[in-house]
Amino acid sequence: MKYMLLIYGDAEKFAKLPAEVRDGWHGEYMEYTQKLAASGELVAGDALQGIDTATTVAVEDGKTLTTDGPFAETKETLGGFYIVDVPDLDRALVWAAQIPDARSGKIEVRPVLDLGDM
Amino acid sequence: MASPERERFEQLVRSSSGRLLAALVANLGDLDLAQDSLADAFLAAAQRWPRDGFPDDPDAWLYTVARRRALDHIRRESTRSGRERATLETQAEVLADREAETDASRRSGIEDHRLRLVFTCCHPALPLDARVALTLRTLGGLTTAEIGRAFLVPETTMAQRLTRAKRKIRVAGIPYRIPTATELPERIDGVLRVVYLIFNEGYLASDGDAPIRHDLADEAIRLGRLVDELMPGTPEVEGLLSLMLLHHSRRDARVDAAGDLVTLELQDRSLWHADEIAEGAVLVEQSLRRGAPGPFQLQAAIAALTATAPSFEDTDWAQMVLLYSELLRREPSTVVELNRAVAVAFARGPDAGLALLDDLRDRDVLTTHLLPAARADLLLRLGRTAEAREAYDHALDLATQPAERRYLARRRSAVPPSPAPKG
Numbered sequence: 001m002k003y004m005l006l007i008y009g010d011a012e013k014f015a016k017l018p019a020e021v022r023d024g025w026h027g028e029y030m031e032y033t034q035k036l037a038a039s040g041e042l043v044a045g046d047a048l049q050g051i052d053t054a055t056t057v058a059v060e061d062g063k064t065l066t067t068d069g070p071f072a073e074t075k076e077t078l079g080g081f082y083i084v085d086v087p088d089l090d091r092a093l094v095w096a097a098q099i100p101d102a103r104s105g106k107i108e109v110r111p112v113l114d115l116g117d118m
Numbered sequence: 119m120a121s122p123e124r125e126r127f128e129q130l131v132r133s134s135s136g137r138l139l140a141a142l143v144a145n146l147g148d149l150d151l152a153q154d155s156l157a158d159a160f161l162a163a164a165q166r167w168p169r170d171g172f173p174d175d176p177d178a179w180l181y182t183v184a185r186r187r188a189l190d191h192i193r194r195e196s197t198r199s200g201r202e203r204a205t206l207e208t209q210a211e212v213l214a215d216r217e218a219e220t221d222a223s224r225r226s227g228i229e230d231h232r233l234r235l236v237f238t239c240c241h242p243a244l245p246l247d248a249r250v251a252l253t254l255r256t257l258g259g260l261t262t263a264e265i266g267r268a269f270l271v272p273e274t275t276m277a278q279r280l281t282r283a284k285r286k287i288r289v290a291g292i293p294y295r296i297p298t299a300t301e302l303p304e305r306i307d308g309v310l311r312v313v314y315l316i317f318n319e320g321y322l323a324s325d326g327d328a329p330i331r332h333d334l335a336d337e338a339i340r341l342g343r344l345v346d347e348l349m350p351g352t353p354e355v356e357g358l359l360s361l362m363l364l365h366h367s368r369r370d371a372r373v374d375a376a377g378d379l380v381t382l383e384l385q386d387r388s389l390w391h392a393d394e395i396a397e398g399a400v401l402v403e404q405s406l407r408r409g410a411p412g413p414f415q416l417q418a419a420i421a422a423l424t425a426t427a428p429s430f431e432d433t434d435w436a437q438m439v440l441l442y443s444e445l446l447r448r449e450p451s452t453v454v455e456l457n458r459a460v461a462v463a464f465a466r467g468p469d470a471g472l473a474l475l476d477d478l479r480d481r482d483v484l485t486t487h488l489l490p491a492a493r494a495d496l497l498l499r500l501g502r503t504a505e506a507r508e509a510y511d512h513a514l515d516l517a518t519q520p521a522e523r524r525y526l527a528r529r530r531s532a533v534p535p536s537p538a539p540k541g
Binding site: 001003087088089090092093094111 | 241243289290291292293295297298301
C-alpha cells in the first residue's frame with residue numbers, strides 16, 4: 001500500500017531546539033531519505049518552500065481567482081512529503097516517526113487512493 | 119431446540135465466536151466477510167444440530183462451514199475490484215490448503231490469530247470509542263445491540279461506529295499482526311487501556327442509575343484473562359487482571375439493598391469474594407517478582423493491601439502510602455495524589471492528609487467532586503463540622519452519578535450540628 005507522509009513543521013517549536021540540532025537538521029533529512037531509499041520503500045519525496053511563497057487558485061463561475069497565501073491558520077504548515085510503498089499502516093508509522101520534523105511538528109499519514117480499488 | 123440444548127448452543131456461540139472469528143479474519147483479511155460467514159455457520163448449526171446432534175468438535179465444524187461459506191461468497195462476489203478479488207482468491211486457495219492441517223496446529227494458529235485481532239481492534243489509529251466497541255464485538259462476542267445498551271448509545275449509532283472503524287482498518291491498511299518488539303510495549307499499553315476502560319465503565323458507570331454494571335466488568339475480566347493467556351508472563355497484563363479481580367471481588371458489598379454505595383470502611387467483608395481476592399493477590403505478587411513494576415501492578419498491590427487486610431483499621435496504611443508515592447512518581451496524576459492524601463490521613467492522622475488535600479485545592483487542578491468529598495470526610499473527623507458541611511455541599515454541586523449523589527447527601531445529613539458560636 002502507498003501512503004503519503006505529510007510533514008507539518010512548527011517554526012516556533014523548531015526555533016526552540018538547541019542550535020546544534022537545528023544545524024544538523026538538513027543532514028538528518030539527507031540521512032533519513034537515503035535510508036528510506038535504500039529500503040526500497042521510497043516512492044517520492046520533496047520539501048516545499050515556505051507558506052509565504054504560496055499562491056492560491058480557485059475557479060468560480062468560470063473565472064479564475066488568484067490570491068496570495070493561504071496564510072497559516074495554525075502554527076503547523078505543510079513543509080514537505082514522502083510517499084512510501086509498504087505492507088501496512090504500522091510500517092508507514094515507523095517511517096513517519098523517524099522523520100526529523102516528527103520531533104518538533106507532526107506527520108500526517110494518509111493512504112493513497114488506489115484507483116484500482118474504485 | 120430443547121432448553122438444555124439451547125443453553126449449550128448459546129454458551130458455545132459465546133465462547134467460540136471470538137476465537138473462530140479471529141481465525142477467519144486472519145485467513146480472509148476481511149472482518150465483514152469473516153463475520154458474515156461465521157454468522158451463516160452458526161445459523162446452519164442451529165438448523166442442523168438439533169436434528170443430527172452436536173458434532174464431536176463443534177469448533178471444527180463451525181470453522182469448516184464458515185470457511186466454505188466464505189469461499190462461496192468470494193466466488194460469487196463480482197463487485198470487488200480486480201486486485202482485491204485476486205487477493206481474496208489467493209486467500210481462498212490458502213484456505214483450501216489449510217483444510218489439510220491437523221487439528222492441533224489449527225488450534226495454536228487460532229490463538230495466534232486472536233492475539234493479532236486484539237492488536238488490530240486496539241490499534242491507536244482508531245478512535246478510542248471504536249476500539250472499545252470493536253474489542254467487545256469481535257473478541258467479547260457481544261452483539262451490536264448489547265454494546266449499544268452497555269454504553270447507552272442507540273444500536274444504529276453503535277453500528278455506524280463499528281462500520282466506520284472496520285472501513286478504516288481496511289482502507290488505511292491497519293494490519294492484523296503482532297507488533298514488532300519495538301512497538302510492542304506501547305501497543306500492549308494501548309490494549310490494557312481499552313480493557314481497563316471497559317472495566318471502569320462497568321465498575322462505576324458514568325451514566326445511568328445503577329452504580330455497578332457487572333456485565334461489563336465481567337467482560338473486561340474475561341478479556342484480561344484472554345490477553346494474559348495470549349501473552350503469558352507480561353507483568354502489566356498480570357497487574358491489570360489482578361487489579362480488576364481485586365476490585366470486582368468487592369462488588370456485592372459496594373452497594374446496599376437500596377442500590378446505594380457503601381464505602382470501604384463500612385463494607386461487610388464477608389460479602390467479598392475470597393477466591394477472587396486470593397487469585398488477584400497471587401497474580402500481583404507473581405507479576406511484581408518479574409522486576410518490572412508498572413502502574414497497573416502498583417494499583418493492584420494497593421488493592422491487594424485493602425482486600426487482604428483483616429479490617430479497615432488494620433490495613434497497612436504506611437505501606438499503602440509508599441505504594442501511592444511510587445505510583446505518583448511513575449505516573450503523576452491528581453487523582454492518585456488525592457488517594458495518597460487519604461492514605462496519609464489514615465497512616466499519620468487527618469491533619470496530615472488534609473494539608474495535602476488543601477494543597478491540591480489551592481493548585482486548582484482537580485475539578486471533580488472527589489476532592490471536596492475527601493476534604494469533607496477529613497474535616498468531619500477533625501470535628502470542623504461547619505467546614506465539612508460546606509465541603510459536602512460543594513461535592514454535591516459537582517457529582518453527577520445518582521448513587522454517588524445519594525451517598526454524599528447522606529453523609530452531609532449525618533454531620534452533627536455545629537457547636538454554638540463562642541461568646
